[in-house]
Amino acid sequence: MKQKTSLPAVFLTPAMMILAVLAFVPTVYAIYISLQNRELSRPVGDFVGLANYIDLFSDRRFINAIGVSLTWEAVTVGMTLIVAVGLGILLFECAAPRMRNMLALLFLMPVILPRVSAAFVWKFAFHPLYGIATYPYKAITGQPLDLLSNPATALATVALVDVWQWGLFFAVIVLKLLETLPPQPFEAARLDHARTWEIYTHIAIPMLKAPLISLAFVKMIESLRAFDLIYVMTRGGPGITTETLDMYAFSQGFIESGRISYASSMAVLMMIATSIAFTFIWKRVQ
């Protein structure tokens, strides 16, 4: 029979208390001020009930930001996983172990780079007049290519930088995961004349399902925090085509209006929506 011990409680309590202070206090405070009409220049506000929440649903920028955030989430998570799995398999299949290690080191570089630095580097690279990434197009057609000013391409261009950072990093993880898999199932499949794509589709990827799902979750959470990348590269423009929810909330709270209560109501809604979405997805996956 197991002996009852208070040791777990002793170790857990301080950590839980710190977590409670760091997580619950700001959350409760955000909910509290979201029910008021406080502004930075007018710190004392009145209670307005759910007015801020109701106003949000007639705010075209908020509705637009929901769409942009969902698109951003789907594109960056999806593309990162596709790039990671594709490159990981390519390295595993085509590169010798030494070359793999060298490439793995190279692939880790982008994610080590601070987001803001990466954003600036790519912003200059995409500049229509002096950018190195747009130069080939200009050289061939004689016309400048302004990807970040074009509403049709701006979000995809910023997403490309995100995938460059995280897709390559995840490719290294996928490669290392593939290296840990037992070789027998692969050998058996080859004896049965399975094609390479069939081996990966039917054997390797199903075997890696659990870690790939974990990677997807990590990326989903990370993609929610892409504020710095988008802010530096487009500031939410052209117009509002790359304005995500966190960027709009920040803008309302600190850049344009100083409407911290209104911004808090957005933050609270985002928190509720992400908690529900992640719980739902987690349960479905399990």
Add this chain to the structure above:
Amino acid sequence: MRKARKLVSSIAFACLLSSTASTVALAAECTETIKVLAQPRDGLTLLEDYKAEFEKLSGGASFEIDYLNENDRRAKTKADASTIGKYNVYYIDEANVALFASAGWVAPLLDYYPADYDYADFDPGRQKVATYDGKVWFAPITGGGDLMVYRKDLLEAAGIAPPKTLDEYIAAVKKLNQPDLGIYGTALRGQRGSGANVWRWMPFFKGFGGNWFDGKTPVFDGEQAIKATETYLELFKYSAPGSQTGGWDEAVGAFTSGQVAMLIESTPLVGMAIDPKSSKVAGKVGYLPPPAPLTGGGYGHGLAIGAKANKDEASKACAGLFVAWATSKENESRRLEANQFSELNRTSIMTSKKFAELYGPDLGQALADTGKVTAVNFWQNPQWPDLGDRWGIILEELITGTRTDIKDGLDELDGFAKELVARSQ
């Protein structure tokens, strides 16, 4: 000769400093480090070389400057001043001085600005934008109006005389636009923001006779705003790539790299355009006041005393001393010596022999002429950043084509302005 001049100026500095120091030393004994939140400026970087001088002057206090780019500086100063108030001195500007003053985030400057430092010497236009509700709130570190800056070589080659009217300007821009040769007619600001695209749009709006408000009633939603927007969008067809979502940096970068024929920009552009270190077109640049009927966008950025971090009168006096020293004649003379044109704000410096020697009589004349058409184009109200930024977004949508109906955009802004007024009451 050069050494002798340096020696003379050093003696002059020493005399001025000792005279001001003796007066100020009586007023303040400062020992705490003065924290400053600013945006990058060559003049402030230069100031950091003279920390020891300020320490001596203040009785032991040093200073630390944190830099953020313009938009981030605006957001951070607002957040800091309204919450923890960590900074003793804020870099503020014409667009948010009303907000900072009315919210009580900054202290009235002249109450703590030692008289010896001669505030009245600042350019009158800059004094005007630093004033709100009858009180002065910041000491200018940069400012001015607009100039039309053009490539003399390109205009001569095309047989075009420097435009004096807006119609001539538009015709010249169209004629000079040769994308195949890598030359664009102009460079505008498309990036959202009251200090970005709206700043460059306002001279058209005010030049066509537009007004923001009549008392508390918005009156901007009329013919003048439509015409201003149509003209701005028309000119954007000839604006350098990258400027559609770019601001000052992109417009100026395109001009100084030799890809733009002419543009109307804030006066510091001239200093950069004629300096061979920062411009590929130095020696080919001409400048004149903006073509009629455009008004120049009068602006001023400067240092203000934070109200929260400086809890008592003594701390405010120390911050005031720092602001006065940082914007003093002595430090402006140093900036002039270092060829920092955009950092000059004092009449005594801009009318000095040294200024004329460095920049020639033409620039002095152009600055004097543009002063006559320089105006306060924005709505001088604490809610201006809010309104200006909202119009900035709508304008960026119009520029990049995600919206096409100008009237609809102005109607949306009108509704927003009414809400804004209602909220403030």
